Amino acid sequence: MNSVHGVRLNKDLRSIGRELLPLAALNTVTLLGAEVVGRAYGGGLLKLEPTEAARLPVPSPELISAHAIQLRSIRADVEVDLAGGRMSSAVRRVNEVLLTSALGESGLNALRLGQRALAWRRAARGSRKARP
Numbered sequence: 001m002n003s004v005h006g007v008r009l010n011k012d013l014r015s016i017g018r019e020l021l022p023l024a025a026l027n028t029v030t031l032l033g034a035e036v037v038g039r040a041y042g043g044g045l046l047k048l049e050p051t052e053a054a055r056l057p058v059p060s061p062e063l064i065s066a067h068a069i070q071l072r073s074i075r076a077d078v079e080v081d082l083a084g085g086r087m088s089s090a091v092r093r094v095n096e097v098l099l100t101s102a103l104g105e106s107g108l109n110a111l112r113l114g115q116r117a118l119a120w121r122r123a124a125r126g127s128r129k130a131r132p
């Protein structure tokens with residue numbers, strides 16, 4: 001069975017959450033978390049069941065609020081990146097706003113490498129299963 005995930009926001013966080021959480025969640029920590037808590041299915045598909053999605057690391061309301069102006073300023077560029085299939089560019093833009101100053105370039109690179117390694121492993125496992 002497929003599930004649709006919903007996010008419930010406290011009343012005082014609804015406005016900024018609706019506006020910026022989808023953008024802010026497009027970062028390396030959240031993507032790495034998805035690889036760790038999600039399940040790999042045929043063809044390398046990554047699926048998050050509701051209980052797994054509840055464990056997904058997403059930016060805190062405080063972090064989003066502290067960077068709201070910068071997030072708003074990159075939104076259009078991120079949308080263009082995504083529409084053009086440039087996910088890594090979109091993630092890099094969000095990382096620059098939310099993570100680089102906190103983690104430093106070397107810390108962020110370590111997380112990026114981990115996320116890419118897990119994603120590659122999942123995709124490779126999926127392609128092996130698809131072969132006769």
